[in-house]
Amino acid sequence: MSKKRTSALPYARAAAMALVALVLVVAGVWASWGSAQHVLLAKGREHGTLTVTGCSTDVCTGRFDPEGPAGPRTDMTIGHSVAVEKGGRYAVVVKPGTTELVRTGWSGGLHAWLPLGGALLLAALVIGGGMRLPRLAWASASVGGALLVGTFLAL
Missing domain, CATH: 2.40.50 (OB fold (Dihydrolipoamide Acetyltransferase, E2P))
Structure with a gap:
């Protein structure tokens, strides 16, 4: 009988893509928080x-x-x-x-979180393409897209 050997490469790729997606989302929150904190904690x-x-x-x-x-x-x-x-x-x-x-208000709050919406859209590409998690990618893209469209309509 032969032993089946698994490679660590798929796991390393998934971990690297998860790190990239996490950095994108954290950067979006960081860019948004400068204005959003004044709207949320007013x-x-x-x-x-x-x-x-x-x-x-x-x-x-x-x-x-x-x-x-x-x-x-x-x-x-x-x-x-x-x-x-x-x-x-x-x-x-x-x-x-x-x-x-x-x-302030809805339009100000949505406008403040606009960078997060873009980051979620970018992260969706990494999640879907790099991590091979299409459902999570669609969820991320949906939330990011809804935030961008909501901001457009509110302003």
């Missing part, structure tokens, strides 16, 4: 409304009218993206210790 932070008066290539500025007794300010900025346009009024929260604003 309790105790300064809230208000921003009326955008002008935009440059990177940031938009405008009149920030905070909730409460504090008066309006004009030194606040928000990142310029497809989600912000001149003349728009947006519910925002102030990043502590800065003059930078982040949109």
Whole structure:
């Protein structure tokens, strides 16, 4: 009788692809968390409304009218993206210790998690092609795609 020898190569490939997929998802969470933390953990932070008066290539500025007794300010900025346009009024929260604003609500939350949606789509390719797990790949792609489409529709 002959002994059947199995190779470690398929296991090493699966482990390497799992590591790549994990790095992609962690990078997506890391990129999203910078803005998402201010939307999700907004309790105790300064809230208000921003009326955008002008935009440059990177940031938009405008009149920030905070909730409460504090008066309006004009030194606040928000990142310029497809989600912000001149003349728009947006519910925002102030990043502590800065003059930078982040949109709140569903549209702000979805926009903050946009990098995670892209990372999930990329990870789906690695999971399906490299790890040969089509169901998990479709689930990852579905969640990532739903996040991207939801953001597009909310903005």
